[in-house]
Amino acid sequence: MENNNSNASTSSQNSSPDNKQRSFLERSLNVIEVVGNKLPDPAVLFFLLMIAVWIASAFLAQFTFTAVHPSTGEPINVINQLSGDQLANFMVNMVSVFVNFAPLGIVLVALLGVGVAEHTGFVNAALRKLLGWTSASLLTPMLILVAIVSHTAADAGYVVVIPLGAVIFYAAGRHPLAGIAAAFAGVSGGFSANFIPSAIDPMLAGITEAAGQVLDPELYVNPLANWFFMSASSLLIIGIGWWLTDKVIEPRLVKDTPIDGDMSDMPTLEPLSREESRGLSWATFSIVLSFALLAAAVLWPGSPLRDPNPDLTLFESITSFGAPVMRSIVPLIFILFLIPGVVYGYAARTIESHKDIITGMSKAMESMGYYIVMAFFAAQFIAAFNSSNIGILIAVNGAGWLGSLGLPAQVTIVGIIGLTMFVNLFVGSASAKWLIIAPIFVPMLMQLGISPELAQAAYRVGDSSSNIITPLLPYFPLIVVFCKRYFKGAGIGTLISMMLPYSIMLAVGWTIFLLIYWALGIPLGLQAGYTYG
Template sequence: MDRFLDRIERTGNRLPDPAMLFVYCLGLVLVLSALFSMFSFSYINPRTGEALQVANLIDADYLADLFASMVNTFTSFAPLGMVLASVMGVGIAESSGYINIALKKMVRVTPDKLLAPAVVFIGAVSSIATDAGYVLVIPIGAIIFKAAGRHPLAGLAAAFAGVSGGFSAGLLPSALDPLLQSFTQSAAQLFDPDYQMNPLANYYFTFCSTFLVTLMGWFVTERIVEPHLQSVEVSDEEGSVEDMSSYSAQENRAFTVSSLVLLGMGLALFALCLPETSPMRAADGSLTAFSSPLMRSIVPLIFIFFLTPGVIYGRMTGTFKNHRDVIGSMSGSMKTMSSYIVMAFFCSQFLKAFGDSNLGTLLALSGADLLQAMNLPGQVTIVGIVLLTAVVNLCVGSASAKWAIIGPIFVPMLMAVGISPELAQAAYRIGDSSSNIITPMMSYYPVIIVFTQRYVKNAGIGTVASMMMPYSIVFMIGWTAFLLLFWALGLPLGIGATYTYPIM
C-alpha cells in the first residue's frame, strides 16, 4: 500500500498546477481545431440543425477576438461571482467562531455509544463551511474518542471520512452546489445552448446522502477500522492536546442569540415565500422554477444567512470589534480563494475556445454513437463515471478543476444518450468525495498526517491510507448503489432536476 500510494503521489506531483492544465488544454484545443477543421463530418449540430463543422481557431480574426474579449470572458465566468459571494459569507461565520462553536456543541451533547455516527455526521454537515471541518472536527473526533477510552485514530478516521469522504453530502446547501452547477450548466450548454440548471439540482439527493454516509461510516469505524487499530499502540504525548471541545459562557450566550436570529431569518423567508403573490415566486407562482427570484437568490441568501449570525456572534464575543474587522474577515476569506481566481481566469478562456471550436459537440456526438453501439444500460454508464472520477481524483485534487476538465466532455456526451446533466453531476460528486480520503493530492492530506502523528509518532501516508481505504471502498459502492436506487424509484434528485434528457 505504501509503495502504491508513493507511486501515485510521485505521479501526481509531476502534474502541473490546475491553472497551467487549462493553459495546456487551451493550446491543445487551438491545435486540434485547426486539424479537425480540415475534415467533414456526418453529424448534425444540435445548436444550429446544420452539418457539424469544427471551427479553425488558429485564425487571425478569431485570435484577435479571443484576446480582445479575454477580460470580459473572465468577468462573465459564471462560477466566479457565485463562489466568491458564498465564500465571503461563510468566511465571516467561520472567522467569527460561530461555525466552530456550533460543531463543538453538536459533539458535546452526543452519548458515548453514538460517538462514531455522531462524528461522521458532524463531519458531513461541516462541509457547509468547507475547510472548517478539517481543522476542527477531525482533531475533535480524536480527542472525544480518546476521552471515551477508545482509540483516538478511530475518531480521527471517522471524522475524516465524514468531512472529506462525505464532502458532497450535507443537510444544508453549500458553496459547492452553485460551484458545480455553474460548471455543469456551462458544459450542458455546449450541447443545448438554452439549457438551465438549478444550483440545488442535487440537493434532495445530497440531503439524504448525509444519513447514508453516517451509517456507512459508523459501520466501517466500529466493524473494520477500530478493531484493526487495536494493534496500533498510541504514543505517549508530550504535553497535553488543546481542548478544542470547550467554550466559555460568553461564547455560549453569543451562539444562542446568533442562532435565534438565524432561525428568525429562516422563518421570515418562509413567511415571505408562502403567499401565492409572493415576490419570491415566478410568474407562474412557482418557487422552484429556475426563473423564480427565490432560486435566483440562492447564492445571496447563502451569503446573508452566514454573514448575519457570524457578525452578531463576533460582536458579542469581541472577535469583531468594529466594521473593519468584518471587512477584514471578508478579505481574509478572499485570500484563500486567490488560487481559484487564477484558475478561473484560464478555465474561462479554455471553455470559451472549447465551445467555439465545436470540438466538444464532436466528442459528445461521436461518444454518444460509441455508447449507443455498446448498448450499455444507463446504470452501467453512471457507474463508469463514478469510477473514472475516482481515478482522476488520485492525480488532481481540486473538485472544481476536475469537473471543469471532464465535465465539458462527459455532460454533453451523456445528454446525447439521454442522461441528464443533473444525474451526471451527482455521479461525479460520489466519485470525487469517495476517493478524497485516499488521495495524497488532497490539499489537507499533510494536515491529517500531522494530526495522526500526535497519537502515533511514526505514522505516515501508509498509516492514514490503511485507515481510510475501507471507508473509500464502502462509500463508493454504497453511495453509487444509493444513486441507482434513487433513479430506479424515480425519487427527485433536487430542485428542477431530471434523470433523463430528451433526445431529439
C-alpha cells in the same frame, strides 16, 4: 488503553504478514504520488489544454465531418482557433470570458458570508456545541454528522472537526486515530453529502450548466439540483462510517497501533465560555428568525420572490425556473451565514466593529486567491473548447458510439463514477476535475437522454468516495501530521490503510444507492430530472 499494549502491538506489527500488505500498498501509493506530482499545476494544466485545443482545432478544421448539431441540424465544422480572426477574438474577449465564468461569482459571493462566520468564531462554537451534546454510544455517528455539516463552511472541517475528533475520542477512552478516521471520512469521503446547501453546490452546478449549454444554450441547472439526493446520501455516509469505525477500524487500531505520542499538553474539548454560549444563543435565534422571515416573504400572496404565473400551484411558483427565490440561492447562502456570524461576533465579543466583519470577508477572499487564478485559465480553456466545436463534435460522435453499444444508462453512469475516482488520484481539486470532465461528458450524456443533473450526481459520488485515499488532496499531509501526534510512526501508509476501507465501501455502497434512488424515481433535487430531451 493508552500504552498498555504498545510493546506487544509493536512486536505484532513487525512480524505480522499484514505488515507486508501495508508496505506494498504504501509503495503503490508512493508511485501514484510521484506520478501525480509530475503533473502540471491545475492552472498550468488548463493553459496547456487550451494550447492543445488550439492545435487540435487547426488540424481538424481541414476535415469535413458528417455529424450534425442536434439543435440547429447543421453539419458540425471545427473552427480553427489559430486563425487570425479567432486569435483576435481571444484577445478581445479574454476579460469578459473570465468575468462571466459561471462558477467564479457564485463561489466568491457564497464564501463572503461563510468567511465572516468563520472569522467571528461562530462555526467553531457551533461545532463544539454539537459535539458536546453527544453521548458515548453515539459519539461516532455524531462526529461524522458534524463533519458532513462542516462542508457548509468550506474547508473548516479539515482544520476544526478532524483534530477535535481525535480529542473527543481520546477523552472518551477511545483510540484518537479512530476519531481522525471517522471525521476524515465525513469531511472528505462524504464531501458532497450534506443536509445543508454549501458552496460546492452552486460551484458544480455552474460548471455543469456551462458544459450543457454547448448543446442547449437555454439550459439552466439549479444550484440545488442534487440537494435531495445528497441529503439522503448523508444518512448513508453516517451509516457506513459508523459501522466501519466501530467494527473494523478501531479494533484494528487498538490491536496494532500504540498511542506513543506526548500527551502532556493534550488539548481538551473545553466547554463553551459564557460569552461563547451567549453568542451562540443569539446567533441561533438570528438563524431561526431569518428563515421565518424568508418563509413569510416567499409564502406571502403576490410575493415578488415567486413565479408570477397565476396558473402555477404554490409549490410550483416557488420552485419554477422563473421564481426569483430559486435564482437567489447563492445570495441567500451569503446572507444566512453573514447574519449569524455578525450576531455571534458582537454577542460573544469576538469582534469590536464593522472593520472585523470586513476582515473576515477579506480572509475568505485571500484563501480563494488560487481558485481565482485557476478559474482564469479554466475559463479561457472552456471558451476555446466551446468555440472550436470540438466539444460538440466529441459529444455527438461519442453519444453515437455509446448508443451503438446498447449499454444501459445505468452502466454508463457507473462508468462516469469509476472514471472520476481514477482522475481524482492525480487531480485533487473537485472543481478542476469537473471542469475537465464536464465539457465532454455532460453534452455526451445529454445526447443519450441522461440529464446534466444526474451526470453531476454521479461525478459527486466518484469524487467524494476517492478523496480520502489520494495523497494529492491538499489537506492530506495535514491529516498525517494529526496522526503523528498520537502515533509517531504514522505516515501516508498509516492513513491510507485506515481510509481505504471507507473509500471502497463508500464507492460501492453510494453507487448502488444512486442506482436504487434513480430506479425509484425520487427527485434528485430542485428542478432536476433524470432524463433530458
